[in-house]
Amino acid sequence: MNYCTYTYLKALANLRLNLKYIIWYxxxxxxxxxKRMSPAQYQAHCYREFNN
Incomplete structure (x- = not known):
C-alpha cells in the first residue's frame, strides 16, 4: 500500500468516526x-396536553 492510499484510508476512517459522533450528539x-421521548412520543404527549 502506498502513502496516498494509506492517507486516503486514514481520512475515510476519521470521517466515519466524526460522522458517528455527530449522529450520536x-x-x-x-x-x-x-424530554427523553422519541419524536412520535413527544408529539402524542403535546397533543394530549393541548387538547385536555
Missing amino acids: STKRRKLRL
Missing part, C-alpha cells in the same frame, strides 16, 4: 430537548 440533544 444530535440524537442525544434531540432526546434531551424532547
